[in-house]
Structure formats: C-alpha cells, structure tokens
Amino acid sequence: MKLHSIRADHRSAAVAAALAVAVAFGFLAFTLSAKAKLDSEEARYLNPREMVLSLDGRRLYVMCEASDEVRVVDTTSEKVVQSVAVGHMPRGISLSPDGQQIFVANSWDDTVSVIDASALKVVQTLTTGFEPNSVVSDREGKTLYVANRLSSDISVIDLPSGQETKRLLAGRGASYLALSPDGKRLYCTHVYPHVGAHRTTPESEVTVIDTARQRVVERKPLHNVAGVFHIAFSADGKLGVAPQLRPKNLVPLAHVEHGWAFGDSLALFGDDIGGVVQVPIDELDRYFAMPFAAVITPDKTKLYVSSSGAESITVIDIPKMLTYVHAASGPIANDLSASANYVVARIPVGRNPKGLLLSGDGKRLYVANRLDDSITMIDTSNNVVVSLINLGGKQDMTSLRRGERIFYTARFAFQGQFSCANCHIDATFDGLQWDLEPDGFGVDIVDNRSIEDLSGTEPFKWNGGNPNMATECGPRTEKFFYRSQSYNSAELADLVTYIMALPLRPNRYRLPAGELTPAQERGKAIFERKLNKFGKAIPESNQCAYCHSGPKYTNQKLADVGSGKKTDRSPFIDVPQLTNVAYSGPYLHDGSARSMEEIWTIFNPNDTHGFTNDLTKDELNDLIEYLRTL
Amino acid sequence: MKRVSALTAFVLVAIATFGATPDMPRFRFENFTTANGLPDNHVFTVLVDGDRVWAGTENGLALYEEGKWKVFSPADGLAHRAVLSLALDKSTGDLWVGTMGGLSHISAGRIDTYTQLNSGLSNDVVYGVGVQGEYIWTATAAGASRLNKRTGEWSLFNERNAPMGEIWAYAVSPGADKVYFAVWGGGVLEYTLATGRWKDYTDPDGENELVLFKDQGLIHKITTSVSYVDNVLWVATYFGDSHYDGRNWHNFMVKDSGLPSNFTNQVKGLDATRAWFCTDKGLAYYDGVNWAVYRPALDTGRPEMYVRDATGTISPIAVDTAPAHNYILAVDFQGDDIWVATAKGLSRGIRQK
Numbered sequence: 001m002k003l004h005s006i007r008a009d010h011r012s013a014a015v016a017a018a019l020a021v022a023v024a025f026g027f028l029a030f031t032l033s034a035k036a037k038l039d040s041e042e043a044r045y046l047n048p049r050e051m052v053l054s055l056d057g058r059r060l061y062v063m064c065e066a067s068d069e070v071r072v073v074d075t076t077s078e079k080v081v082q083s084v085a086v087g088h089m090p091r092g093i094s095l096s097p098d099g100q101q102i103f104v105a106n107s108w109d110d111t112v113s114v115i116d117a118s119a120l121k122v123v124q125t126l127t128t129g130f131e132p133n134s135v136v137s138d139r140e141g142k143t144l145y146v147a148n149r150l151s152s153d154i155s156v157i158d159l160p161s162g163q164e165t166k167r168l169l170a171g172r173g174a175s176y177l178a179l180s181p182d183g184k185r186l187y188c189t190h191v192y193p194h195v196g197a198h199r200t201t202p203e204s205e206v207t208v209i210d211t212a213r214q215r216v217v218e219r220k221p222l223h224n225v226a227g228v229f230h231i232a233f234s235a236d237g238k239l240g241v242a243p244q245l246r247p248k249n250l251v252p253l254a255h256v257e258h259g260w261a262f263g264d265s266l267a268l269f270g271d272d273i274g275g276v277v278q279v280p281i282d283e284l285d286r287y288f289a290m291p292f293a294a295v296i297t298p299d300k301t302k303l304y305v306s307s308s309g310a311e312s313i314t315v316i317d318i319p320k321m322l323t324y325v326h327a328a329s330g331p332i333a334n335d336l337s338a339s340a341n342y343v344v345a346r347i348p349v350g351r352n353p354k355g356l357l358l359s360g361d362g363k364r365l366y367v368a369n370r371l372d373d374s375i376t377m378i379d380t381s382n383n384v385v386v387s388l389i390n391l392g393g394k395q396d397m398t399s400l401r402r403g404e405r406i407f408y409t410a411r412f413a414f415q416g417q418f419s420c421a422n423c424h425i426d427a428t429f430d431g432l433q434w435d436l437e438p439d440g441f442g443v444d445i446v447d448n449r450s451i452e453d454l455s456g457t458e459p460f461k462w463n464g465g466n467p468n469m470a471t472e473c474g475p476r477t478e479k480f481f482y483r484s485q486s487y488n489s490a491e492l493a494d495l496v497t498y499i500m501a502l503p504l505r506p507n508r509y510r511l512p513a514g515e516l517t518p519a520q521e522r523g524k525a526i527f528e529r530k531l532n533k534f535g536k537a538i539p540e541s542n543q544c545a546y547c548h549s550g551p552k553y554t555n556q557k558l559a560d561v562g563s564g565k566k567t568d569r570s571p572f573i574d575v576p577q578l579t580n581v582a583y584s585g586p587y588l589h590d591g592s593a594r595s596m597e598e599i600w601t602i603f604n605p606n607d608t609h610g611f612t613n614d615l616t617k618d619e620l621n622d623l624i625e626y627l628r629t630l
Numbered sequence: 631m632k633r634v635s636a637l638t639a640f641v642l643v644a645i646a647t648f649g650a651t652p653d654m655p656r657f658r659f660e661n662f663t664t665a666n667g668l669p670d671n672h673v674f675t676v677l678v679d680g681d682r683v684w685a686g687t688e689n690g691l692a693l694y695e696e697g698k699w700k701v702f703s704p705a706d707g708l709a710h711r712a713v714l715s716l717a718l719d720k721s722t723g724d725l726w727v728g729t730m731g732g733l734s735h736i737s738a739g740r741i742d743t744y745t746q747l748n749s750g751l752s753n754d755v756v757y758g759v760g761v762q763g764e765y766i767w768t769a770t771a772a773g774a775s776r777l778n779k780r781t782g783e784w785s786l787f788n789e790r791n792a793p794m795g796e797i798w799a800y801a802v803s804p805g806a807d808k809v810y811f812a813v814w815g816g817g818v819l820e821y822t823l824a825t826g827r828w829k830d831y832t833d834p835d836g837e838n839e840l841v842l843f844k845d846q847g848l849i850h851k852i853t854t855s856v857s858y859v860d861n862v863l864w865v866a867t868y869f870g871d872s873h874y875d876g877r878n879w880h881n882f883m884v885k886d887s888g889l890p891s892n893f894t895n896q897v898k899g900l901d902a903t904r905a906w907f908c909t910d911k912g913l914a915y916y917d918g919v920n921w922a923v924y925r926p927a928l929d930t931g932r933p934e935m936y937v938r939d940a941t942g943t944i945s946p947i948a949v950d951t952a953p954a955h956n957y958i959l960a961v962d963f964q965g966d967d968i969w970v971a972t973a974k975g976l977s978r979g980i981r982q983k
Contacts, residue, residue: 129780151780166721167764167780169737205740215723216738509781519785594748601747617772618786621750625783 045401046071046393048368048375050092050355054117055099057360061117062368062375062391063093063104070104071391072120073375078389084120086113092134092177097141105132105146108506112146112157126162128155130508133175138211139183145209147174147188150508150583154188154207156214168216170207171228172431178231179211180240186211189228189242192431195585198592199445202226202247202432206240206267206276220276222267224333226432227425230355232294232303238271239318243291243305245422246278246333247432254438256483262418264291264307265333268325277325278333281305281314281343287417288314288346289410293356295365297380304365304380306353309410309419313353313367315345315383345383349376352408371405403498406491414483420473420495424451427502429584433591437480443567447591449576450584453504457552457577462589464558464574469496504579509628516629523626526619533614542611544623553578553630562608563588582628596624651945654922654937655915657968657979659951667699668692671954673971677716677725678964684725685969685976686713691727692976707741709734709754715801717759717766726766728756733768744777750784751775758812762804762823769799769811774819792819793830801896803858810863812853818865831874841870841883848872849881855908859899866894871907882907888921888938889914895959906968908958913970922947924979925956953977 047066053075054061060073068090072082087106094103095117102115105128112135114124129148136145137159144157147170154168154177171190178187186209193202204225208218222228227245234240246263253261264287265280281288289309296303296318303316321342325332332338350369357366358380367376375389394401406412407427410419423430429448437444446462454460459467466472473495478486487495511517516524527544531537540546541559549555554577564571573589587593593603600612600620607613612620662668662685670689677684683694691702691713702708710731717726727734732745732754744751751768758769766777773788788797796816803810811819817832834847841849848865855866865872870883870892884892891911899905903918912925912934919940927934933952937945954975962969966981 153780168722169724169735169740169742208738213723219738219740519783597750598748616790617746617750617752618788618790621784621786624750 044394046373046391047370048355048373048391049090049370051357051366051368051375052093052095052102053357053359053366055095059117060357060366060375060389061093061095061102063090063355064373064391064393065090065370067393068106070102070115073389073391078377078387080392082120084115084122086115086122087111087125091175092132092147094134094136096137097139103135103137103144105135107131107133107149110148110506110508112144124162126157127164128157129153129167131505134177134188136177136179136186138186139179143211143214145177145186145188147177147190149173149175149191152190154209166214168207168209168214170216171205171219173425174207176228176230178233178240181233181235181237184211185209185217187231187240187242189231189244191227191229191425192429193226195431195594198586198590198594199250199433199442201250204228204244206231206242206269220267220269222276222278225267225278226430227422228267229291230293232296233270234272234296234300234318235298236300239268239273239296239300239322240270241294241296241303241305242267242269243294244278245290247430249432249434252435252438252441253481256414256417256481260287260336260417261481262287262289262422263334263336264288266291266294266305268321272322273325278331279321279325279342280333280336280339281307281316282336283339283343284336285415287410287413287415288312289413289416289418290408290422292354295356295358297358298362302380304356304358306349306356306367308352308354308370308408309421310416311349311351311353311409311411313347313349313356313365313378314343315347316342317344318342320344347378347383347385349378349385350374350388351405371401371408399494399497400501402491403494403496406487406495407498412482412484412486420499423448427451428505431586433586439569444569445565445567445590447586447589450580451499452502453552453577453579454502455500456550456556457554458556459574462574463570463572469500473499505583507580507582507629509582509625517625519622519625520629521626522619523622523624526615526623527626532611538611542607544610547575548578560608561604561610562606563590563592563603565590565592578627578630581630596627650939650941650943651937651947652917652920652939653983654917654920654947655966656935656947656949656982657924657951658982659924659933659953659970660978660980661954661975662694662699662978663954663975668976669699669701669703671974673959673973673976674712674714675716675960676962676969676971676976677718678962678969679718679723679725683962683964683969683978684716685971686716686727686729688712702736702741704731707734707743709743709745709756714755714757715759715769717761719761721763726759726761728759728768730755732756733759733766746772750777750786752786752788757799758801760802760804760809762806762809765804767802767804767809769802769813771798773797774799774802774811787821787828792821792828794819800853801855803856803863805858805861808858810856810858812856812865814854815852817848817851818853818856818863839869841881844881845879847879848874849883854894855896855898857897857899857905860902862899862902864897864899864905866897866907868893870894871897873905875902882916888916888923888944890923890925896961898961900963906961908961908970910957912956913953913958913961924949924953925958926952928956953979 044067046064049065050063062071070084086104087109089108091107092105104113112126128146130150133149134147146155173190173192188207204222206220210217288307293306305314324341350372352371354370355368365378373393377387407420410416460472554575558572560571593599670687672688675686685692693700710729712730715728725736735742752775753770753772755771760767768775776785798814800814801812809821820829833851835842850867850869857864863874873880891909893910896908907914915922921938935947935949953970955972957973960971968979970977
C-alpha cells in the first residue's frame with residue numbers, strides 16, 4: 001500500500017513535471033507567437049484609448065483605436081503579451097461581471113466584439129446602432145448596453161440571444177456609459193449638444209436608465225454644456241462626476257484673451273450633491289483642455305481627471321471639493337478661481353491622455369497616452385509617475401503622426417485654452433455655431449463643419465476665404481483662434497498633412513451593395529433633374545447637381561443661395577461638400593436650419609437654394625433620403 | 631285569488647327581469663375638470679401607462695401621477711396646445727403625442743417635436759399616432775406618415791402611393807403584421823408589413839346615409855377610429871360601427887344593437903369579441919352578446935346606466951355616478967378601471983363589480 005502510494009506519487013510528480021514543461025513550452029510558444037504577431041504589426045500606430053483590468057488585476061486590456069485591436073499587458077512584467085484583433089475603430093471596452101468576457105465597441109463597423117478573456121479570441125460579434133462608442137454589461141451579465149454616437153441612442157442587447165431588443169433615446173452623439181455601483185442605474189453622456197433654437201445656449205444631458213426596467217427614467221440637464229465624456233462614481237454611489245466642456249460660442253472668439261473659448265469643467269451629481277453642480281478645473285491663467293476621463297479612489301478622497309489637450313492629470317481633493325460646493329452661494333462653473341480650493345495636483349503625462357483606470361486597491365492609476373502608444377502608471381499615494389509601459393506600435397515618427405499630435409494638443413493656444421480637437425471632437429465637429437472673427441458681436445456666424453475627407457473641397461471657410469488648408473490653419477488660427485505664436489512652418493505642414501488625410505466615416509444610409517432604395521432613387525432623380533415638374537428648364541445655377549457636383553458634391557465655388565443673413569458681410573457662401581452630410585446638422589452656413597428639411601421648407605422661399613418649391617412633401621423626403629447616402 | 635295572481639305575476643316578472651339582466655361592469659365615476667387640475671375640460675384623448683394617466687386636452691397635455699396633475703404646453707416644447715392623440719411605446723416607456731401642430735416625442739421629460747417643416751412628417755395636424763416596434767405611424771390631415779426611429783427615414787402614404795381617395799387620415803391602429811387607418815370619407819385602409827401593400831375597405835353600398843347591405847362590408851366610409859386586436863378589426867364611423875374578422879363583417883347600429891348613438895368617435899377593442907364605443911350620446915360596452923351604456927341622462931343629466939341583453943331587453947341599473955359628459959371622445963383601461971375622455975372633463979371609472 002505504501003509502496004503503491006510512493007509509486008503513485010512518483011507518477012504524479014512525473015506527470016506534473018511533464019505538464020509543467022508542456023505549459024512552459026506552450027507559454028513560450030504563445031509568447032513567441034504573440035511577439036511575432038506584434039512584430040508583424042509594428043507598422044501601425046496604436047492610439048490606446050481605453051483600458052480595463054482583469055478581475056485578478058494581472059492583465060490590463062488596452063483598446064487601441066488606430067490598430068483595431070486589444071493589447072494585453074501583463075501588469076507584473078508590464079509587457080505586452082498578446083494582441084486580439086477586433087473591428088474597425090474601436091472606441092469602447094468593458095469587462096463582463098464575471099470577468100470571462102471582454103466587450104469592445106467597434107465604432108466604424110457598428111458592432112461589438114465579444115472576446116473570450118481566457119482564450120483571448122473574438123467569439124461573437126453583435127450588431128449595434130450607428131457608431132457604437134461605449135459598451136457596458138448590466139450587473140447580471142444578461143444585458144449589454146451600447147451607446148451609439150451617430151444614431152444618438154442606446155442599443156439594449158440581450159446577451160444570451162445576442163439580439164438587440166430595443167433602442168433608448170439618448171443625447172445627440174451618445175458616447176459614454178457608466179453603471180452605478182449598485183447596478184441599478186446606467187448613465188449615458190453625449191458629445192454633441194441637442195439641436196436647439198439658433199444661437200441659443202447649448203444644452204446637454206446625462207441620460208439615466210433604470211436597468212431593471214430598461215427604460216430612461218431621468219435626464220439630468222447640463223446647461224451651457226456641449227461635449228460630455230466619461231462618468232465616474234464613488235464606491236458608495238453618492239457622487240457622480242462627468243468631465244465636460246462649456247463653450248462660449250455666443251461671443252466672438254476674438255475674446256480668447258479676455259476669458260475663454262471653452263471652460264473645462266466637471267458635472268457633479270448624486271446624493272452628495274443634490275441636483276447637478278458644474279465646477280471648473282481651469283485656473284485663472286491656465287487651462288486644462290479637453291477633460292475626458294475621471295476616476296475616484298475607493299476611499300473617495302481623490303478624483304483624477306485626464307485633460308487630453310493639456311497632457312496632464314488633474315488631482316482633486318474630493319472632501320475639499322464637496323465642502324466648497326456646499327459653501328458656494330451661487331453657480332461656480334465660470335469662477336476660475338474656484339479650482340484652487342480643491343485641485344491639489346497636476347501630473348504631466350504623455351500626449352493626448354484619454355482613458356483612466358484605477359487598480360482594485362486604488363493604489364495605481366493607469367493613464368492611456370493615446371498619441372504616445374504608452375501607459376503611464378501613477379502611484380496614487382504620492383501622485384508620482386512610477387512607470388511607463390510601452391505598448392509597441394510604429395516607432396518611426398511621420399509627418400502624419402506629428403500632425404495628429406498637434407491637432408490634439410492645446411499647448412499652442414493662449415494659456416492652453418483649447419486645441420483643434422475641442423471644436424472637432426474626435427476629428428469631426430461639435431454641433432455648434434461660432435462667432436469666429438473680430439468683426440463685431442453676432443457678425444458672420446458660422447456653423448462648424450466636419451473635416452472628413454477634405455481633399456478636393458477647397459477653398460475653406462464658409463466665405464471661401466482660405467484657398468488651402470495651410471492658410472486655414474496657419475495665420476488665421478494664430479491670429480483669430482489661438483492668440484499666440486502658433487505653429488512654425490514645419491508644424492503647420494504636419495498639421496495640414498494630418499487634417500487632409502482624415503478619412504470619411506462609413507455612410508450608414510447606403511445599402512450594403514451600394515444600391516439605392518426606391519426612395520433614394522427617386523431622390524437622386526430630383527437631385528439631378530434639369531426640368532421642373534411643369535416641364536420647364538431649371539436654370540443651371542438652380543440645379544442641385546450643378547453646385548453640388550464632382551466626387552465630393554461641391555463645385556468649389558461661391559454661391560448666393562439666399563441663405564445670407566443681415567449679419568453676414570457677404571451673401572456669397574462656399575458651396576459645401578455633401579459627403580456624410582447626414583451627420584453634420586444643423587445646416588446652412590450659420591447653422592440656422594436645424595434639419596435638412598428646414599433648408600427648403602423655411603430657408604428657400606424663392607427657389608434660390610435649388611428649385612424645390614414645386615416638390616411635394618414626399619418628394620422632398622425622397623431628396624433628403626438620397627442626400628443622406630452621399 | 632285575484633290579488634294572489636297579481637302578486638304572483640309581479641314576482642314572476644321581477645324574477646324574470648332581474649334574473650335575465652346580464653352582469654355587466656359597474657363603475658363609480660370620479661370626474662376631473664379644470665376645477666381640480668385639468669388644463670381644459672375638452673379632453674380629446676386619454677392614455678394609461680401603469681399608474682400614470684395622460685390626458686390630451688384642447689389646452690395642453692396633462693399627466694396624472696400620484697394624485698396630482700402636471701401640464702405640458704408649447705412652452706415646454708410640446709408641438710401644440712391641442713393634443714389629439716397619444717401612443718405609448720411599451721418597450722421604452724416613451725410617449726408619442728399627436729397635436730394640431732405636429733408630433734411630439736416625450737422621453738423621460740425630454741420633448742422632441744417633429745413638424746412638417748423640420749421633419750418629413752406629412753402634416754402638422756396629427757389625428758392619430760401608433761407605435762409598431764421601431765416604426766411610428768401617424769394619421770394626419772394629409773395622409774399617413776411612418777417614421778423609422780432607427781434610421782430617421784420618413785415614408786409618406788397618400789393618394790399617390792396608396793388607395794386614398796381622401797387623405798384625411800383620422801386614426802391608426804398598428805398590429806404586429808398589419809396597420810389599419812381610418813380615413814375620413816375613405817373607409818379603412820390596411821397596410822401589410824410583409825408585402826408593403828395597401829388594401830382599402832369602403833362602404834359596399836356606397837350610400838352615405840343609408841345602409842342597404844348591412845353585413846356585407848364596412849358600415850360607412852366616414853370612419854373615425856380603428857382598433858386592431860386579436861386579428862380582428864373594430865371600426866367606428868359616424869353612422870354605426872363595424873367588426874371584421876378577416877372573412878365576415880358584422881355591423882352595429884342603434885336600431886339593432888345596444889349602441890346609444892351611431893355617431894361614434896372612437897372604438898377600442900379589448901379582444902376579438904369585446905369592445906368599448908365612445909359616442910356622442912354616451913359610453914357603451916359590448917361583451918360580445920350584451921351591451922351596457924354609461925352616461926349622464928340625455929334629458930335630466932342624472933347618472934344613468936342601462937343594459938341591453940341579447941334579446942333586446944333594456945334594463946336600467948341604478949347608479950350614483952356617470953362620466954363627466956355624454957359626448958365621449960376616448961377611453962382607456964387601468965386594470966379593471968376605465969378612464970374616459972369627454973367634451974366636458976375626464977372621468978375615472980372605478981370598477982365596483
């Protein structure tokens with residue numbers, strides 16, 4: 001019996017040894033394979049944007065926006081050990097409650113990749129709304145919520161079946177989701193303000209969903225806010241924080257040196273606050289542009305906020321902040337002296353810091369340096385940077401990359417107030433109308449245009465005043481926007497290279513094979529028609545396809561379409577390109593048309609903006625359906 | 631002997647009478663007017679959402695919640711003060727509001743409004759609205775509209791692409807497979823989702839004021855309301871009401887049913903056999919055999935209820951309360967209770983038995 005046991009033990013030891021060798025060999029093979037895979041993809045920049053940590057804290061999953069992958073970092077060795085390819089332009093990542101699955105929102109594919117966290121393989125792909133930007137599971141792991149930026153809604157997906165069961169109305173540009181600590185409420189923010197009356201204060205909201213009923217139950221109003229990003233909660237659920245932008249688009253931007261173009265601030269809510277209070281993180285003479293992510297330490301003493309444009313992390317003493325907020329006698333959102341009462345440190349980090357993540361014990365803060373392809377680790381006990389994790393990726397510095405960094409940094413603007421990306425959020429637009437030039441209050445109001453796929457759309461500016469992008473971004477930016485020395489010639493060349501290379505987002509209104517629906521076909525015929533419904537010739541200049549011609553649907557000329565206002569110095573407007581026009585409302589040069597319909601139902605009484613008044617309502621709808629496919 | 635016979639006869643008649651009276655629902659009505667929070671006494675429509683009740687009035691949309699009224703007006707973003715129709719998206723809890731000035735979408739307090747100027751909506755006068763999954767259907771003064779919530783696409787249906795001799799669409803009732811429209815002067819239109827095809831149902835005898843062929847088709851082409859439930863269509867007109875099971879029509883008129891009036895503003899089917907009828911002379915309930923009518927008496931104004939059985943026997947029921955007015959515009963259900971929109975107030979009928 002004893003002998004048998006000894007032999008058995010020997011056999012067990014032998015098996016164990018063999019297994020250990022096999023596992024070691026397997027791990028080595030796995031590691032080598034991963035390294036080979038990573039090496040083969042060195043040609044791409046990564047743009048790490050968001051992160052999640054495995055439940056045991058040993059793996060950091062880093063979602064890389066530019067390389068369409070999740071890089072897996074061993075938190076002990078601080079090395080990348082694996083990469084998982086996901087869909088195109090991933091923007092959001094989260095972990096299932098049991099830690100077994102990783103969800104990634106692929107913004108350009110309109111899908112969510114479900115990754116098996118053990119096998120590190122995509123095991124399922126779920127369909128979402130337009131441009132999914134964030135994804136969160138409920139506490140039970142049965143329902144997935146996805147914030148869709150372009151459809152401005154939240155997909156509710158039944159995880160067992162993988163089917164979307166409903167959509168919930170969110171704010172315009174729905175982008176970031178956060179579950180309350182008790183799992184009962186889901187919060188959603190949005191990056192574009194609601195389309196309101198022309199030249200009124202921008203309004204936004206925090207959309208609150210009851211996860212048990214899967215219904216929107218509250219919309220917390222955010223007054224004078226355009227651009228709201230991540231949400232963080234204290235562990236007790238009593239304090240919610242959302243970094244946000246407060247634009248001053250109703251006064252001339254020439255007043256940058258007198259105040260600010262944007263206020264970088266936080267929306268605070270929850271039982272600790274009672275309602276919503278907005279607090280600035282800027283200082284009187286120094287700004288911390290584009291606040292993006294926030295995290296709160298488990299003991300609720302500190303709040304960390306990434307400022308993507310300022311390339312730093314702001315550290316806030318929460319008890320001090322709450323004391324200050326409760327003692328304040330009125331609104332403090334515009335009081336830049338306020339931050340001195342609760343901001344206790346600013347920690348410089350890498351370029352374009354985006355996602356933040358705290359270790360489970362709150363001792364380590366991870367910062368995703370999006371344009372450095374690295375992760376900064378900060379010791380939260382003393383707010384000191386302790387490590388920098390290189391994620392790999394393309395090491396050569398290109399003009400495109402330099403230009404991208406310039407686009408996203410606020411260091412060129414007076415007092416670091418803002419960057420290109422403030423108005424062109426994620427290189428798109430901001431849904432606002434601005435008073436840009438020093439020509440007086442309310443003169444030459446312009447709607448912010450999208451900057452995708454700009455080649456062949458010159459000149460720039462709504463008055464066509466800038467023949468090329470170098471003029472648009474060079475002296476004009478220096479003089480009218482940044483009020484600072486701005487770029488040198490090499491930097492300007494890099495910035496122009498980057499902007500002119502911005503790709504066109506996928507159009508969601510075209511059928512998969514590119515064919516048109518019957519309504520779109522009818523609309524195309526209207527767009528291209530040369531005769532009105534009475535059989536008479538439409539003057540060439542009044543035909544849609546005359547001005548909106550060529551591959552980008554612009555003849556690159558100026559036209560007076562009757563949309564000029566008394567406050568415009570000239571009625572001649574640059575003919576805008578129509579590519580992805582569906583996304584960029586409001587419309588007309590000054591954003592006075594809240595929808596495409598209003599371009600013709602309200603602002604074209606004399607058929608000066610195309611001959612349209614012979615159209616029936618359904619024909620106008622057809623025309624718009626076609627325009628949405630361009 | 632003679633006295634005994636008379637007494638016996640009275641008892642027998644009494645037993646026969648009371649024994650034969652069908653046991654129809656009885657209610658105690660509580661009435662709401664401007665005196666207790668309603669923004670206007672002219673209530674076009676009412677909708678129940680769990681514990682909450684929405685009332686569309688001529689001067690705003692009213693929400694009754696936890697014993698209090700809250701009023702939404704154009705100042706809050708509502709398309710127009712006159713609210714004609716309401717539909718609940720049961721999936722999201724959102725409310726769609728048809729008004730005299732466009733269509734409003736209320737979601738957790740936020741109001742977004744669609745008009746014929748800022749959207750693809752066919753016309754600002756939205757008589758009817760209905761939710762069918764991701765589609766929002768509207769019946770407007772210029773035909774029907776369908777909004778695809780996910781894509782934002784508007785599809786319009788009118789005389790150019792549907793059998794709409796008239797385009798004055800008055801009501802809509804979407805089902806899972808079909809959508810029905812009441813078109814004022816145009817009968818009933820049926821839209822089949824699977825095929826995208828339309829079919830029209832009109833008065834087969836073509837007589838506006840007469841009914842020559844009672845059960846051979848729709849009772850009249852001046853339709854005011856449709857209700858599609860359990861694959862059965864209920865239709866209200868100003869000249870009687872209809873029931874259609876896909877094969878056979880059955881029509882109801884005052885002369886051969888328990889309807890208090892042929893002039894019907896709304897019909898709402900509970901299922902394939904039971905329905906409520908909102909007429910200009912009271913509220914009627916039909917259980918498939920018997921009828922009950924609830925109203926203030928037309929002559930005295932006193933609360934009145936009567937029951938008509940299958941034989942046509944009418945039996946009065948003693949009641950202490952009645953709907954606020956006999957001109958009934960709409961009805962909705964809250965468990966066993968009913969909410970009734972009238973021309974002079976909103977009534978809650980609390981079920982007694």
